[in-house]
Amino acid sequence: MKAMLQCMSHTPLKGYFDPSPEVVGEVAGLVNAVREEVVRFDPEVIYLFAPDHYNGVFLDLMPQFCIGMGATSVGDYMTPVGPLDVPRRLAERCAEAVIDCGIDLAFSYRMQVDHGFAQALVEMTGALDRYPVIPIMINAVAPPLVSFKRARQLGEALGRFAGREHERVLFIGSGGLSHNPPIPAIATASDPVVIERLIAGRNPTPEARDARQKRTIAAARAFAAGDDGLHALSPEWDRSFMRQVQARDWTAIDAYRNDEVSKAAGASTHEAKTWVAAAAAMEAACAQDWTAEERYYRPVPEWVAGFGALSGRSH
Secondary structure (H helix, E strand, O other): OEEEEEEEOOOOOOOOOOOOHHHHHHHHHHHHHHHHHHHHHOOOEEEEEEOOOOOOOOOOOOOOEEEEOOEEEEOOOOOOEEEOOOOHHHHHHHHHHHHHOOOOOEEEOOEEEOHHHHHHHHHHHOOOOOOOEEEEEEOOOOOOOOOHHHHHHHHHHHHHHHHHHOOEEEEEEEOOOOOOOOOOOOOOOOOHHHHHHHHHOOOOOHHHHHHHHHHHHHHHHHHHOOOOOOOOOOHHHHHHHHHHHHHOOHHHHHOOOHHHHHHHHOHHHHHHHHHHHHHHHHHHHOOOOEEEEEEEEEEEHHHOEEEEEEEEEEO
């Protein structure tokens, strides 16, 4: 079988508050190159690991891992609204295989996904539904969180299944790297409206979604101007992590502690677990016969993100 890996940061701030034209051009060139590679590869199916940002999954029931048997994009931050092309029977078989490996995987027949999924699909393939896709949500915002090791084990279990099922498969990890956007936390929230939104905030009004997005943009502007209200980006952490994924240094990756990652690189850096799961799936599907390369890295304060990309190919 042939397999491809594409890991890339996402940011909802593209087009709302951008860095210099030089950086925008660099990232656009990267995205175009990756899309061309994906189109040439022409995957039979995509396994997409991504987080949610309190747009589709909430604290009334927060799984650590959830696979979609059907999924629709909510259309936040310039991403399109609409269904993903989820092959239901394949997703069901995948879920059964992963659970048989001892991974407690939740599932949804009506998954709602946000820009974490939609931006990756649109940028890497050109549309939400160009290819069949199995969406897998990894909780990266609502403690308690699973470990990096457990994310790797999820990826391994899924990769073993995919390696048996397909001739050409693409694994995508969408998230990270170091960042700490202004996402409220139940532990510190005091406003009853905010608390209710965290617990059961599905399907907000257009006005409520617009107000939330404006708050995020305002926070990004303040952060880029030097406001220290958000955790600083951590290029050192980002580059070290990318080297470890590229080298498939699973011992080092398994050793990450959640509290130490949050302290070093920001609370939303746990989105990097999507990279771990996708790379581990690649490793298992290819029986370790693949190589990875770093494609891009730059800290981008305007996007409140350490923005990176890494690719892999089977031999």
